[in-house]
Amino acid sequence: MNPFATIKELNEQLKAKYISPREVIDFYTNRINTYNNQFNAFTHTYEPDMIASAKENHLSLVGIPGIIKGNIAKRGKPHHAGSNMLKNHKAAYNATIVDHLLEHGAPIIGTSNMDEFAMGSTGEYSAFGKTKNPWDVTRTPGGSSSGVSAAVAAGMVPWGIGTETGGSVRQPAAFCNLVGLYPTYGLFSRYGLIAFGSSLDQAGPITRTVYDNAVIASAMSGHDPKDSTSLPEPKKDYTRKLDGVIPEGLKIGVLKEALDGTGIDPQIHAAFKKSLHELERLGCTLKTVEHATLKHGVTLYFILSRAEAASNLSRYDATLYGSRAENYTNLNDMIIESRTKYFGKEVKRRIMMGNYVLSSGHREFYDKANAIRQMIRAEFDTAFMDVDLIVSPTTTTLPFKFGEAEANPLAIYMSDYFSVPICIAGLPSLSIPGGFSKEGLPIGFQFIGPRLSEELLYQVAYALEQQTGFHLRNAGEKMASYSEKTAE
């Protein structure tokens, strides 16, 4: 079997009874046993539910194993959020998206490593140790969906579910030559996800191809009364328009900063311009889009995400679940000791800054950030009156080396220049493979659409993917060179 097979290929081979679900699960279990020590992508693996009852069609996931991020609930399975605070915690119920995946027959085979409470862009802030990038083991796979991306990129599973608050699905997808979706806010239920920044948090599929991503998105979709921010949208088949044809007269906006290349790694900029040329060859009309408030996105994210994190993480009081310190004098002291002992450094720093911007006397930052948030939204709305989709590089930098985040945090935040404003606006965005640097590192290319334009995003991204073929390259060759080195 090919470890880098797509969902589509596996589905066809299973349907033809060329392979059995058991064989596929055993094959990937062996892959995990061989490679996980090297990359530290899974924190836990388990025998998946073997569901045979699901409908047999192109959206069936029967026999096709996947990984869920450590902050997504599956009943009885570890639900740790990459934190010592929840290191031994097990979910008491299923996240709605997990139920939806199970309805499609998905065998969920393990839980992923991640930055603690999804706060980080490198996977280094995890209580379970760092995850390595299969494309280059001296570099991070990105974060916070570090384990999911590394697992898919290393051929340990064909698909995974990450979560994103400000780049955490698309950036690791970009760093690992994968496809990652940040959906329209509210498209996928958040019930059963460990909250970080509730007005930004969304789950999203991470896969090797656009088609596979559309399959998982179709399975995840559907309104959920248990999440009050879930949109009343019916389930949808997002694979329907994946024929390589782009709608006639399609207009694509190019963010001015992306075109100019200001603050963008020159190799990423060059790859981006090549993809633009491919879009023109496919018949798209390109138009420069100026977005005056885009440049405030990273600062806004900084304020809003920390404020929301401080509120959300106030629930960890060592009372009903989570880790409790051994020594304390009274209830208050028990809470303080437990939080001090079991939260990591970055999480504490963000709680502190969040409480600062929420405290009386300093509300001006939070209020201002919310006011500018509306401007960012409104400017995108205006732009979409003129163009159908907008494009940019996913990140401004190549995959980070280990240690870079702690040494220069501001540079790391700026790498999210093009991703966080999209979360702030609640718009859908799809990152796809966009080329390679001369040292062979993956580069991401992202499409941004108006609310609920996922079908168009997949359609156009699929056409570009088929044109460029970057998705056909996998980390297999590089991985073989590491094992040779280990063997020497």
Added chain:
Amino acid sequence: MDIQKEEVLKLAQLSMLRFSDQELTTLTSDFKEFLGYVQEIMTVDSLPNSESNRRFNVFREDRAITKDREDILSQAPARSNDYFVVPKILEGTEN
């Protein structure tokens, strides 16, 4: 904008976190960098925040959803039969 160590200490209390003196010094300097960084948005011309206009309530049927009691209780850091155990919260009473 400046921030002093005393204010960081007060925030730590609000956050239910404890820091060593060395950690407080580091955090104070992190705060200075943070405030210097976010300052740029204060000069942006914006309309007053009208976020409240977008709010609406979402209702669902008021129906109890029963989870497996054991699934939940088994996650407690300390329990006694079907109870969660926490330190005594009433002052001045005998055990």
